[in-house]
Amino acid sequence: MxxxxxxxxxxxxxxxxxxxxxxxxxxxxxxxxxxxxxxxxxxxxxxxxxxxxxxxxxxxxxxxxxxxxxxxxxxxxxxQVRYERFQGFLQARYRNVVSVRDAEVVEILVSPGEIVTAGQPIVRLKDSEFQRQLEAKRHEIESLELQLAQCQAKLEVELDVRRQQILDRIFDARLKAAQASRNPPASSPAVAAKSRTNYSQTSQSVTQRKPKPYPTIDRSVANRTGSKISPASAQPPAQLPQSEFDLCTRHIEDLERMNRELPEKISRMMGVDLAQAHLDHARAELATLESQERQLTLTAETSGLVGVLRKNVGDHVTPYESIVQLLDEEQPYLGMQIPSSRIADFPPGTLVSLVFPGKIAGKGRVVEVPPQTSAIADVGASGSETRIGVHIEPVGTLWPNLPFGSVVEVRRQR
Structure with a gap:
């Protein structure tokens, strides 16, 4: 119930x-x-x-x-009691791609985040004044080449005329030597004196006479005649005086020496050597300008990751002004700001624990505390408290691959 x-x-x-x-x-x-x-x-x-x-x-x-x-x-x-916590920022060592002259950016061949290799072109520049100098030097070389060609043409003509004159005189001297070998002995010293006088006058006429066109002589006849009366083979009779024959022989030797030295003398006289020297100097200057022209294409010195583009197409750059930053992915580090009053707690070699985004743990070591730095004012602190930059490099396992600039928690054991 x-x-x-x-x-x-x-x-x-x-x-x-x-x-x-x-x-x-x-x-x-x-x-x-x-x-x-x-x-x-x-x-x-x-x-x-x-x-x-x-x-x-x-x-x-x-x-x-x-x-x-x-x-x-x-x-x-x-x-919280065991560790102190600070904020660090993942960074990488970088190289600045710079120009060594005043120029204008005409083309950027890479984009941020792109991986480049050593020697890869990155930026092309334009220097209008330099281009004008380069074109002027090329025109100058063309003019000097034409001038040298004209001098060489004149040299060929003058050399042929002078050589023909010397060969004719050699032919005449050999004929006189042949006649001297057939003539009877001289009856008095006056004959020898006359022969020496004739040789002296002949030598002066060869050295002082201006070049004149000579009739063409059959070289075959001259060669045949010369071969019969050459100084080595045409020996006069033992009883014949040697004065006139010796003079002719020495005269032939002088003419042959002049024939050998003729090209060099005519070249200097016509200005060929000077024109060649000017051309060589201009070509050396052009080679220098062309090597400087290659500096207008900026390349990567080492492999890396393209970071910030500090200039755009059409911008003007001054010497050694940064255009592109290349980050070295293989050398990451943390930049951390600490109060200046705590600088003694972070000497080089201090080990710290790191917590990366995604709760990934890592280790690091303080490697650098700048001896002089621009102190950054601590907004949250009272008075004149400032903060100093500290560099932390990896220790142990590799750090995770994160975008540069990521915030990382830094822990220091109390």
Missing amino acids: ITRRTPQLINVRILLSDPITVIVRILGRKDIGSMESEIVATTEPQHSPDLRPAGIRRRTVLLSLVSLAAGIGVTRWID
Whole structure:
């Protein structure tokens, strides 16, 4: 038999024992009478054997969650107490691509983020004044080449005329030598004196006479005659005086020496050597300008990653002004700002723990603290507190491949 109880007592016991079950059953009823009967029925001990175990489970779950939260809080508190935290920025050593002259950027051959190799063209420049100098020097060389060609042509003509004259005189001297070998001996010293006088006059006429056109002589006849009366073969009789014959022989030797030296003398006289020297000098200057022209195409000194483009097409650049930055991916480092009052806590060699984006752990070592630096004012600090830059390089495992400029957490054990 089910006894009715007061609604106040029923509600108190229901709310204390299992409020969720009561609410669900109430929502399933339409009348108050049946609601009260159901409330009374649910409060009987024989119809609710699982109320106590369900409450225990709920309390167990609640205690577990509280314990977990407490453990996390304690861990974070210990971590906060154990480590100091700073912010670092992932950076890379870089090289600036610069121009060595005033120029204008006409073409940029790379884009940010592109990997380049050593010797790869990066930027093309234009220097209008330099281009004018280069073209003027090329025209000058063309003019000097034409001038040299004209001098060489005149040299050929003059050399042929002078050589013909000398060959004719050699032919005449050989004829006189042949006649001297056939003439009878001289009867008096006057003959020898006359022969010496004739030789002297002949020598002066050869050396002082201006070049005149001579009739063409058959060289074959001269050669045949010369071969018969050459000084080595045409020996006069033993009883014949040697004066006139010796003079002719020496005269022939002088003429042959003049014939050998003739090209060099005529070349100097016609200005061929000077024209050649001017041309060689101009060509050397052109080679220098062309080597400077190659400087208008800027190339990468080493492989790397294209960073910031500091100039655009059409911009003017001054000597040694940065145009493109090339980042060295193989040498990353962290740049960290610390209070100047804490500089003694980060001497070179200090090991620090790093936390990269994505909760990736790493290690680093302080390698450089600039002895002189531009102090950066600490906005959050009071007074004149400033911050100093510190460089941290990798230690141990490789750092993850992240974009340069990423924020990295730096931890230092207290």
